[in-house]
Amino acid sequence: MMTLDLDTLKRMVHGIITTRPDEIGCDECFEQLDRFVEMTLAGKNAAEAMPLVQDHLERCRDCREEFEALLAALRARLIGGG
């Protein structure tokens, strides 16, 4: 069987050790993502204001991908004025 490579294993171990009991799931993250992304865009400290969303985005690749894409869309719109 294939085994985990070193980097993936380290990330997995790190994920286990930093597990917190109050983590939110993808649904709750999605609910709050529009507010989180607007704060980020406004240069406010979204991570501090919404730490559970930040924590989820660090752990969940699917949600992080969507956050980054949404941020890119809004940032471009802001610059483009549309």
Next chain:
Amino acid sequence: MTERTNQEWLTALRGPGRDEALVDLRALLVRGLGYALAGRSDLDDSALEDFAQEALLKILAGLDSFRGESRFITWAQKIAVRVAFTELRHRRWRDVSLDEMTGNPDSDFIPSTLVDPSAGPEQQAIQRVFLSTLRRIITEELTDRQRQALVALRIQGMPLEEVARRMSTNRNALYKLLHDARQRLLKRMMAEGLSPKDMLAAFEP
């Protein structure tokens, strides 16, 4: 294109101005998706139009759930991005099944030894103890489904959403399942006397 406040969007989409508002919203979503998915060579304009169209249906169906905590267009774009990524992940992984090795997974996906050039002798000793414990407790503490999901995510590199689809669950429930797995493993590690601080130091990413 008319600039609208949140209330104006909601009123227009629910009232006689709906057709015009839909045209405007669709155009905004398509443009936003173009930026959101910039750099992907596997997409053309018609794909963006399709994503926007599907998103519009979801947006209209979910208007009552918009709580006004952001700009309406941010909320709508969020839904369009979700629609697009769901479809793109589905396309990318369509022909891939959960690996046969995930059918009856044990803990063999955790290596028993590591070649970690960045670790000193003391760290390597901690790593060895830790890995052997981890291999054992993954077998003892986790359910088959938890191990199966772990292998699909970590070895196959499959997105959470696609693993969930194949396991007849959804992304949120699968995240919770894996959160539970991490909690169990951490609790057991502590019970076995492994110090989180030492482990973090030995496995610093």
